[in-house]
Amino acid sequence: MGLTPSAAHPSVLSIDKVMKQAADAAPRFKKTDPTKKAEFLEAIASNIEELGDALITCAQKETHLPVARLQSERSRTCSQLRQFAVMVREGSWVEASIDSAQPERKPAPKPDLRKMLIPLGPVVVFGASNFPFAYSTAGGDTASALAAGCPVIVKAHPAHPETSSRVAGCIILAAEKTGMPTFVFQHVTDTSVESGQALVMHPFTRAVGFTGSFAGGKALFDLANSRKVPIPVFAEMSSVNPVCILPQALKEDVVAIAARVAVSITNDMGQFCTKPGLQIVPDNEDLVRYVKLLAEAVSKVGPVPMLHEGIAANFYKRKKESLDVQGVKLEAASVVPSSSLLGFPGIASVTASDFIAHLTLHKEVFGPWSLLIRCKDKTEMLQVIDTLEGQLTASIFGTTADLTANSEIIESMSNLAGRIILNGVPTGVEVCPSLVHGGPFPASTDSRFTAVGVPAVKRFVRPQCFQNFPDELLPVELKDKNPKGIWRMEDGEFKRF
Amino acid sequence: MGLTPSAAHPSVLSIDKVMKQAADAAPRFKKTDPTKKAEFLEAIASNIEELGDALITCAQKETHLPVARLQSERSRTCSQLRQFAVMVREGSWVEASIDSAQPERKPAPKPDLRKMLIPLGPVVVFGASNFPFAYSTAGGDTASALAAGCPVIVKAHPAHPETSSRVAGCIILAAEKTGMPTFVFQHVTDTSVESGQALVMHPFTRAVGFTGSFAGGKALFDLANSRKVPIPVFAEMSSVNPVCILPQALKEDVVAIAARVAVSITNDMGQFCTKPGLQIVPDNEDLVRYVKLLAEAVSKVGPVPMLHEGIAANFYKRKKESLDVQGVKLEAASVVPSSSLLGFPGIASVTASDFIAHLTLHKEVFGPWSLLIRCKDKTEMLQVIDTLEGQLTASIFGTTADLTANSEIIESMSNLAGRIILNGVPTGVEVCPSLVHGGPFPASTDSRFTAVGVPAVKRFVRPQCFQNFPDELLPVELKDKNPKGIWRMEDGEFKRF
Numbered sequence: 001m002g003l004t005p006s007a008a009h010p011s012v013l014s015i016d017k018v019m020k021q022a023a024d025a026a027p028r029f030k031k032t033d034p035t036k037k038a039e040f041l042e043a044i045a046s047n048i049e050e051l052g053d054a055l056i057t058c059a060q061k062e063t064h065l066p067v068a069r070l071q072s073e074r075s076r077t078c079s080q081l082r083q084f085a086v087m088v089r090e091g092s093w094v095e096a097s098i099d100s101a102q103p104e105r106k107p108a109p110k111p112d113l114r115k116m117l118i119p120l121g122p123v124v125v126f127g128a129s130n131f132p133f134a135y136s137t138a139g140g141d142t143a144s145a146l147a148a149g150c151p152v153i154v155k156a157h158p159a160h161p162e163t164s165s166r167v168a169g170c171i172i173l174a175a176e177k178t179g180m181p182t183f184v185f186q187h188v189t190d191t192s193v194e195s196g197q198a199l200v201m202h203p204f205t206r207a208v209g210f211t212g213s214f215a216g217g218k219a220l221f222d223l224a225n226s227r228k229v230p231i232p233v234f235a236e237m238s239s240v241n242p243v244c245i246l247p248q249a250l251k252e253d254v255v256a257i258a259a260r261v262a263v264s265i266t267n268d269m270g271q272f273c274t275k276p277g278l279q280i281v282p283d284n285e286d287l288v289r290y291v292k293l294l295a296e297a298v299s300k301v302g303p304v305p306m307l308h309e310g311i312a313a314n315f316y317k318r319k320k321e322s323l324d325v326q327g328v329k330l331e332a333a334s335v336v337p338s339s340s341l342l343g344f345p346g347i348a349s350v351t352a353s354d355f356i357a358h359l360t361l362h363k364e365v366f367g368p369w370s371l372l373i374r375c376k377d378k379t380e381m382l383q384v385i386d387t388l389e390g391q392l393t394a395s396i397f398g399t400t401a402d403l404t405a406n407s408e409i410i411e412s413m414s415n416l417a418g419r420i421i422l423n424g425v426p427t428g429v430e431v432c433p434s435l436v437h438g439g440p441f442p443a444s445t446d447s448r449f450t451a452v453g454v455p456a457v458k459r460f461v462r463p464q465c466f467q468n469f470p471d472e473l474l475p476v477e478l479k480d481k482n483p484k485g486i487w488r489m490e491d492g493e494f495k496r497f
Numbered sequence: 498m499g500l501t502p503s504a505a506h507p508s509v510l511s512i513d514k515v516m517k518q519a520a521d522a523a524p525r526f527k528k529t530d531p532t533k534k535a536e537f538l539e540a541i542a543s544n545i546e547e548l549g550d551a552l553i554t555c556a557q558k559e560t561h562l563p564v565a566r567l568q569s570e571r572s573r574t575c576s577q578l579r580q581f582a583v584m585v586r587e588g589s590w591v592e593a594s595i596d597s598a599q600p601e602r603k604p605a606p607k608p609d610l611r612k613m614l615i616p617l618g619p620v621v622v623f624g625a626s627n628f629p630f631a632y633s634t635a636g637g638d639t640a641s642a643l644a645a646g647c648p649v650i651v652k653a654h655p656a657h658p659e660t661s662s663r664v665a666g667c668i669i670l671a672a673e674k675t676g677m678p679t680f681v682f683q684h685v686t687d688t689s690v691e692s693g694q695a696l697v698m699h700p701f702t703r704a705v706g707f708t709g710s711f712a713g714g715k716a717l718f719d720l721a722n723s724r725k726v727p728i729p730v731f732a733e734m735s736s737v738n739p740v741c742i743l744p745q746a747l748k749e750d751v752v753a754i755a756a757r758v759a760v761s762i763t764n765d766m767g768q769f770c771t772k773p774g775l776q777i778v779p780d781n782e783d784l785v786r787y788v789k790l791l792a793e794a795v796s797k798v799g800p801v802p803m804l805h806e807g808i809a810a811n812f813y814k815r816k817k818e819s820l821d822v823q824g825v826k827l828e829a830a831s832v833v834p835s836s837s838l839l840g841f842p843g844i845a846s847v848t849a850s851d852f853i854a855h856l857t858l859h860k861e862v863f864g865p866w867s868l869l870i871r872c873k874d875k876t877e878m879l880q881v882i883d884t885l886e887g888q889l890t891a892s893i894f895g896t897t898a899d900l901t902a903n904s905e906i907i908e909s910m911s912n913l914a915g916r917i918i919l920n921g922v923p924t925g926v927e928v929c930p931s932l933v934h935g936g937p938f939p940a941s942t943d944s945r946f947t948a949v950g951v952p953a954v955k956r957f958v959r960p961q962c963f964q965n966f967p968d969e970l971l972p973v974e975l976k977d978k979n980p981k982g983i984w985r986m987e988d989g990e991f992k993r994f
Binding site for chain 1: 524569589594595596604605607608610611612615617718719722726727728729886887897900907908911912914915916917918919920921925927929930931932933935937938939942943944945946947952955956958959960961962963964965966967970984986989991993
């Protein structure tokens, strides 16, 4: 792109400059016409596409992810940006609401009150190692914050700094081309922990988006809450995505279920926040066949390079910690990797009582690993579910008869997670308004929001009420004549035109 | 009512019992038919009304608030409950969203995804001393949490325990009469700090609502964030509600503005979270007249008993702290109170530079007190606004010419607050969907939500996504045929039937 981001390689001291520039951009960006904002988001997508194979090659070199996967992730990233553009152009997302004045009302007159969502201000985004496009520099957090009207500051991920810089160039170029305020987007290429902390602690920062480890997300959450003025942090952190297989389904669909779950565990070396890390299964003769099929399938995969050596090292460390727990039995052959980067899938099993007794087994093992929890009966299944932490997803395989007979299991699994799946695997996140990517802690820091889909914009806005404003001083979304033709709540009725 | 709440006078140990009972009630209350929930909310309102004068007398004795005010507050409380009942019965508030399956889509089939808001679980409510009805036992927090489908645990306020118990009786009786699950509402009459902490820390508590002091709200917020599983706290805490008077309005409307602002400062001894505690005014000859009119008006009010001796003592302490600051000039005669309960209004003034230099002047003085900040020009006004903390409200008095010439002031004041008011005073909160009662920290702990109006329900719900569910297993709000006829987002289109 031939573009040097202005905030390249700042020292921690210059974070102050970055945040002042973002704060300067905030009021101008807030006032920018939604149509222009939509063009900006679309231009980012086009610029990313225009980088073509060079960007894929760069990302492949930095992340070792397969080319086909990176192409599909890039396509998802651009599609996300365009979905937000559609939302911004259409305009109803601001939840405009009008309650008309009643000057004659007794005992007191009713004032004119109008409300809409407005941007919080500068948002700091920390991308993910495992999604160099879709959850990184121009990923869902950046797209939703820009759609909200918030300037964005992205801290480059140390695992793919060059990919991040190239994508940042696309955003900055798009901002210039579509006439956005200067510094509406800034890219901080200093990947130190200190610069990340300085970004979160800066008084001009108004919200944080994070995707990554529990340790990282929780540290930022605590830091943000320790500020004189605490700010919201939406951190998507840790999930083991339990899959419960009910008895009749295990008997009747064992081949198909084993095939689907094996792919979900091993695809891209299981480096997904929605990888099924736990399976709650009946301890019966059908399970023997399931374990055999699953073990065969996962053993055929790999070795394959993982994202980086740190991820691989942590995978083997966490896998060993699981295997060291009393009663945990390795079920799929695991080879000693020939290089410190290579991953090799594995599965293990444990009884429900040993699982319940050992909390280390409840924690995420990031990578191609899944633990089967052998349950004697429905009661034990429910006991296991009861001990689990909050999750992004919870999946249940069951025939119609299974599901009818096990409504408590559906209910308990639902309580755990943001997304509950019947007869499907948790990987393969569909980007659409009805998706929820988030869930009870520690899946995310605030289960009231989603990180995927256009409703993710809600993380970065607040309602503002305008009392007794003359029409000419109201934002366009709240003017009497509804010039944008958006959906509004008008005196209790949903109306469009 | 002849009703003894089951959780009367629990020790801290028995908080565990209270929370287990709430957790037991949660799944049953979640599944309760919305029509029945609406009847429950309406029955609470009717029961409160049926207590008649006895309840007003009790509240008057405990809070020293005037009878007429208490009657109007009770009426607001019942109206709030009925507004939530209307919302629950109508049903569209769950934000149902459907994205249909596309089994033939390439490269991958699209699953059926549906989403709606579900209750978080048990909510602990801490009421306010200054609103024994509308922000207490059956106030906005309780009404919105019950409307969301969350069991509620109210900790009685020590300043009006008998009023709280009587209202709690109304709720429990309404729950019984309308067939709600046992323990859908519990009243904790142990007013100790320890029992409050135990409620916030209990693992079954899923969210907290609080209205009160900054110290109290911030302590609960920090406590909730220190939990192994942090939970959301919506605390409405501290606001000085700046009022900016622009020059032409000060010249032309001085009599009317002084009269309105004086009432807003002194009504019910200024014991409102929206009392105008700061006034940003031009330091010119019109101000001399304004100060004289305001001083005369406020000096005619009182002495009047305040809510309790602690509130009165704190009022005089904070007032003295303000007056002790260099450059602060008392403008309205203040008398030494004849009893430790009596309040007497006062106003003072200070230059912009002295105000900016002394942060103690920026903090709320709860009671009938307002500080005028004398500004040399617009630049100084903007400098003052820039130093202010987050607010519930920000008000501007201005003629059309004033407002046109001072768009930066409107913009800066808007950035501070959840509600921005033109030519009106901040007291007198209208309960309607377009109201925002909340604002940037420290006005509230999360500016993304409101505590007043039916959207307050959003604090206590989370979205849940249902993937690949057969119609018979979906909640009624998400079934194909939309049997409740609610507004839903269906494949990107808002539809009702």
